[in-house]
Amino acid sequence: MKRKLMNPWLRVGGVIVPGWLVVQQQVNPGTKFLYALLAFHEHDEHADVARSKLTNEWGFGDKEHIEYLHEMENIGLIDDLKISTAAVSFDFLYHEWMEGIIEVDDEDLEQVSA
Numbered sequence: 001m002k003r004k005l006m007n008p009w010l011r012v013g014g015v016i017v018p019g020w021l022v023v024q025q026q027v028n029p030g031t032k033f034l035y036a037l038l039a040f041h042e043h044d045e046h047a048d049v050a051r052s053k054l055t056n057e058w059g060f061g062d063k064e065h066i067e068y069l070h071e072m073e074n075i076g077l078i079d080d081l082k083i084s085t086a087a088v089s090f091d092f093l094y095h096e097w098m099e100g101i102i103e104v105d106d107e108d109l110e111q112v113s114a
Contacts, residue, residue, distance in 0.1 A: 031068040
């Protein structure tokens with residue numbers, strides 16, 4: 001069978017950890033992966049996620065995903081974190097690590113800082 005080469009970037013159809021986050025050695029790899037999953041599935045500045053999705057579908061332990069979410073909040077990747085027995089909700093934030101990589105217009109930044 002002949003080998004077929006392909007560019008995985010064009011065909012991934014799934015979750016990619018942002019390059020600006022991959023290089024942050026101080027961030028737990030689990031936190032990076034959870035951030036990528038949430039960003040891929042939420043498609044908005046605000047996230048509401050069932051905890052059953054985090055545990056049953058994505059395989060994170062109860063304590064594990066809470067730890068990762070708190071790390072994201074402490075770093076400044078998310079804000080307004082609310083955790084209930086059924087769901088988690090939060091807002092995604094612009095972070096200085098994204099500087100020069102992600103273009104954000106001034107209106108978006110004003111909304112985040114308000």
